[in-house]
Amino acid sequence: MATPAAAAPASERRDHGKRVVIAWIVLSVIATPLVVLVLGPQLPPGHATVQAAGQVVDNTVLTAIVTPVVCLLAVFFVYALSQFRHTGGALVDGPPLRNDNRVQVLWIVITSVTVLFLAAFGTYELLQDGSGGGQGPNPIALPSGPKLQIQVIGQQWEFTYRYPSYGGVETPQLVLPANTQIELHVTSLDVIHSFWAYELGVKADANPGVDNIAFVKTKGPLTFHVRCAELCGLWHGYMFNTGRVVPASQFASWVKGQERDFAPVAKYLPRYSTIYLPDPQRRAG
């Protein structure tokens, strides 16, 4: 006993394909602009810094490209459910699938173009300013202009921050001036941590003995969250705090206050170094 599909004439079988393609194109043409214009601006991590805003663009591009793929799957799924439903009688095999060179070529071309475009786009975006990622001790993507250097020191289980431009003062708080290009030097005193400032769009591994450099250009005032993103021991889950981006004048008075508060310990701090090591005998790198 033949299936309905097998029994149908060739012209009708081809209609299934046409219907699916037309429905897919119509749905994609509607959904993709909606994703870009409505969902895109809401995607993480927000627009608080130049790097974060760049990541929103990246996420929007990726989501826009994946939208037609999702539409194709959805259309085919719904179409198959509605058109190829078995309603009675004995189950038998459908017609055999045969090779179609046009489909294969089309598939290879579309996927290759998509992957190559994404590779080129991602490389271009990374080369702009590093996209907030740690670039190691010799960064390739260097933003232009003056930069404020700040060292991020991970240790079990708290991040502390050194400001070499301000006498090397170290504090447990991260405060950044607004509208400033920041050069973060991320390292660790003990085990592997990862400095993740979500709203800043920065994530960089903190390894002992490694100077991992990441850049971020701040915008307006902001409170952001910092957490460790690398399992680092008992209190890893508690290794978080908040930081602030403040106007430049407020930053200047804050850093003066920190220099005053931590003056008693200043003489004991090691000479500023881009790396530190867990061995107490080599503490200052």
Place this chain on the structure above:
Amino acid sequence: MRATGWKLLGVAAVLAAGGVLIGLYVGKLATDQGSKAYTVPVSQQNGHPVVDLTIQTVAAVGPAFSPAHPDYVSYLVRDTQGKWLRRTVWRLPANATVHVTIYNFDGNSGLRNPIFARPQGIDGNSFMLDGKPTAVINPDDTSHTFAVPAYGLVVPLSGVADNAKNQCGYAPCTLAMAHRTITFTFHTGKAGHYRWQCFVPCAAGWIYGFGGPMQTIGYMDGFLDVI
């Protein structure tokens, strides 16, 4: 068919026994003596809750407190009868003043990051060390710290000199033995579960002092259970 049934029953029995053993082990870990909460007695001053918390740090907790790990460095807390307990989860009232006394019987290990030699988050940002007001100590002379990062609280504890007489071998240590006395005051905020820890890599015998008691609640780590 019957043989297959017996096989299945055997597999189920082995799995069940394994589950029970794992459950018992996890239960033992979860009910470790050190992780039980100790409720610190509260008094009232002008309607404000006030707490006196007395603790000690010891180089080796000893078999009486920890038969499994007698050589672990540890904190102990003193109850109202003056008895020392190996408990590192302390229940405190919210928005209270907490007067802390720490008797440190351990020697110096040295801080990995000297910034923690500066007390933070306590009244006056200074503490009393053997009766003297202290705003900073030499990081190399630090034995341990008492730190509650969520409160921004860090207090460095000076160690007993290497050549001090009558040093305590293992807990419980008495005040007749060589020790340093550290007192300070801080304030609890809203209710919550706040971890406390030591920043000195003080786990002797572990690589760079990281492991063992530094990674185990009930020794050098615990919670302030603020209610």
